[in-house]
Amino acid sequence: MLTVTRLTTAGLAAACVALLGLSGCGDIDEASASPLSRDDLITETADQLAAGANLTYSAKYQVAGGETATVNRAQRPLRSSYVYPGGRLIVTTTVTVKCTGSTVCDSRAADPAAAATLNDGPLISPEAAQAMLATAALDPIVDTKSHDTTIAGRHATCLLLDGVDGTPAKKFDLCVTNEGVLASFTATIDGVRIDQALTAYAEELPSDAFLVPPGAKLVDKSPR
Template identity: 40%
Template structure:
């Protein structure tokens, strides 16, 4: 955090006022606290349901030991486990689930998730962490903050604009006290995303990370000899 604040302050000119410096510090502190809170939620197990535009529903499910995640939306499911990456899509009344190798770690995993989910109305929390971090580093960022309640959970919200070198230059995001993504509204790499939390639970359905009943399975994983 100290290094981040120093970077933010380094962009100020020598004639900048103390008030300007304080605004930079406050902005960096706010968005980095939210990013840290959201990143910490990767250690939790939970089920979060979201409202989509037009009345649709999406769900993010996360479990630990081992780490597993699933994104469920009206046209399918995308899940990652230590055994496989599962991409299920429904068309013409038939659901097909394609199994490939488990996802890579680090930033590659986030990039893959963004590419998969951006046209399916969802955004991975890891991308929101990156956007909040980019907002703290951008000298032109404008941030407005307010609190709200979503699905009975207290959340801190930010309205962000002017973000440089990021997939979204402007967005609204709410993070709950537990660090779960409460809502997100913005255009990410040209795709509109608008989700809002409707239910949060620390329980996980038994079938959260398995193919839907009756789905056709296409296993493209490399088989070991």
């Protein structure tokens, strides 16, 4: 009869001592005790946030000033929308629509990268936060602190980054849920304080998730 033995880290270390002596066991102890490096922490969090792009969900946030904002994502067809005080951005595979207030919306050719620059108002998009993390991962002198928390009933991993070059904010604090949803973000960008926190999460989308505001004038600015 074949017997399978599952060894814990302690068991592996004991086996190593028996077979090789103490001098040959350093790698096991070091590998088991080594914490994630700064780069690993940032890269893992960026990858976790990127995974959220494959989800269908509606996330509501409280933003600076006590107002609300919403991020909606769908997969088939692929599209997303960002509704925030003072505007709205809708990104699909065929068109990109940006609204100022609730009265005028500009329609342009599809721009999948449009959401990555949504960081100049009360709401930062997951794509923009991910881009900032990717830049931070390449900076060798970023000060990084991490912790876990619970936001809107969901477990989240958080990073506080300081001294980041090449991003809209040298210092920013963000949390990402286990699913890959941006749970919170805090920074000052171009003099505007962004302070958003997840308040509700649903896998069902509202019926108006990808519609322009009722009565808004839609202006086609696509190249002729």
